[in-house]
Amino acid sequence: MVLIAHIGGRRTCGPCAGHPDPYACPRCGGSSSPLTGDLCDRFAVAHLLDGLLHDLPPGPAAQLAPLREARMxxxxxxxxxxxxxxxASARLLHETAACGQLLTHVDLDTVAGSGRGAAQSTDYLRGLLVAFGILPPRDEHLAAIERHLARTLTRHPKYAMLLGPYVRWSVMPRARRRATRSASTRGRARWxxxxxxxxxxxxxxxxxxxxTLSEATQLENERWLAAGPSTRYEVRDFLVCTARRGHSDDLLVPHRGKAEAEGIDEDTHWDLLQQCLHDECLPLDVRVAGSLLLLFGxxxxxxxxLTTGHLDHQDSHQTIRLDSTPIRLPxxxxxxxxRLIDQQPRQGWRGNTPGTWLFPGSRPGTHRSVSSLARALTEHGIPIRASRATVLVQLAQxxxxxxxxxxxGLHVITALHWRRRAATDWTAYLQARQRALADRRPPSGP
Structure with a gap:
């Protein structure tokens, strides 16, 4: 292993420690920066990668060759x-490849099942291998659903005849259909x-x-629903599936109610939008995300x-495609x-791995998480649900x-919902307006 020595507070590689010029690296043939020592770091990377791949069988070594070139x-x-x-993911890479077989998603899935720490290291390594074309891309959130089912059936094997068909013929098909319309997110797996x-x-x-489920009654079902959190109403989908297959009676579960998001007033909405478009004090990612929220809901x-592939130019104007119809951007x-694409600083793995995400994540090949972006918008005073409700009501009008x-990119049923709400809100506005005018009207007669 190449050792890194500090000479006068400057980083240089081990072979250069005794060299007259501490910034000149005889191995790499160049000069390292007095502040960062990049070339010496690069030389150390090459040495460690050579050691990592040297003892591997020919198959895995050839498979990982693109990783070496990209890391160099x-x-x-x-x-x-x-x-x-x-x-830990680097150690995992060497251990799995040293087994003499080409790495596959199944191998990494097996390692991920050994514990939470292993799962985190495996996810990081998988993202790296996919980013550089060593493993083919796959929908990790769909794969996570299947792994969750396998873990659940391992703990509760007696429910395999009920849970297995339900997930494979109801949950997974809907998740796949959604994946064809938009990229998967962690929320889809949680769903x-x-x-x-x-x-x-x-x-x-x-x-x-x-x-047993076939012996359950409507009364017992309702008692169970009433005694727990509202998430229990999500069992409706399971009971519909089991009733169709004759495993249970037709037990009724009402749809889980969702509170309507309250909007914000028009002046506040446009003030927030102008702030996102013109305030240089806001972070660039917050300005772009806030503008997409406040303009298009x-x-x-x-x-x-969203990726760079969603952007295009038509008639010298930039457009964005949120679904099937390009929209001209102001x-x-x-x-x-x-600026977000060309000028945003790309540090660490964001700068070391290829990617087309407009909002890249911290792990290789991933986009930013919803929770992270939500925190950033909220911290800068942008109410997410209220802003989205306001925009969609305005557009539906x-x-x-x-x-x-x-x-x-809305479902037609969702668009109809917003249309109905817009009509309701507009009627309420007109009624309130008429009452206000009537209150200000001077009394008639002497």
Whole structure:
């Protein structure tokens, strides 16, 4: 292993420690920066990578060759050096490849199942291998649903005949259909987890009463729903599926109610939008995300999955495609998006791995998380749900659902909902306006 020595507070590689010029590296043939020592870091990276791949069988060594070339050309070699020396995912890479077989997603899934720490290291390594084309890309959130089902059936094998078909023929098909419309997010996996977990909770409750699902009554079902959190109503999907297959009676579960988001007043809405478009004190990512929220009512799960492929130029104007219809961007937002792509600092793994996300995440090849972006917007005074409700009501007043849905990436039923709400809000506004005018009207007669 190449050792890094400090000479007068400057970083240089081990072979250069006795060299007359501490910034000249005889191995790499160049001069290292007196502040960063990049070339010496790069030389150390090459040495460690050679050691990592030297003892591997020919198959895995050839498979990982693109990783070596990419790591050697990394913009921030010190990040790579730190990863090689201290990261559990780097050790995992060597251990799995040393087994003599080409790495696959199944191999990494097996390692991930051994514990939470292993799962985190595996996810990081998987993202790195996919980013450089060593492993083919796959929808990790769909794979996570299948792994969750496998873990659940391992703990509760007696429910396999009920849970297995339910997930494979109801939960997974809907998750796949959603994946064809937009990139997956962690929320999609959590949506499936909730349905699987509530189904298990109901079955466990019935087992505690010495009942099977086929013996459950509507009264017992309602008692269980009333005694727990509102997430229990997500069991409706499971019971519909089991009733169709003859495993239970037709037990009724009402749809889980959702409170309507309150909007913000028009002046506040436009003030926030102007702030996002023109205030240089706001972070660039907050300005772009806030503008997409305040202009187009985009959900954060959609904003974080936008890539450079969603942007285009038509007739010298920049456009964005939120679904199937390109939308011409106003000039302030078009300029912000260009700056976000070209000028945003790319540090660490963001600078060392390829990617097209407009909002890249901290792990290789991933986009930013919803929770992280939500915190950033909230910290800068942008109310997310209220802003989105205001925008969608305004747009639904101006466009029919058949136009609004493909423009913003909404389901037609969702667009119809916003249309109905817009009509309700407009009627309430007119009534309030008439009352206000009547109150100010002077009395008639002497």
């Amino acid at each position: 050309a990394a913009e921030h070699p010190r990040t790579v050096l730190t990863w090689l020396r201290t990261s 499936a987890y909730t349905r699987i977990n509530t189904a298990v909770a109901l079955l466990e409750h019935l087992a505690s009463l010495d009942l 985009q959900h954060l799960t959609h904003i974080i999955t 000039q302030p937002l078009a300029t912000l998006l260009t 101006e466009m029919p659902p058949a136009v609004l849905a493909p423009l913003l």
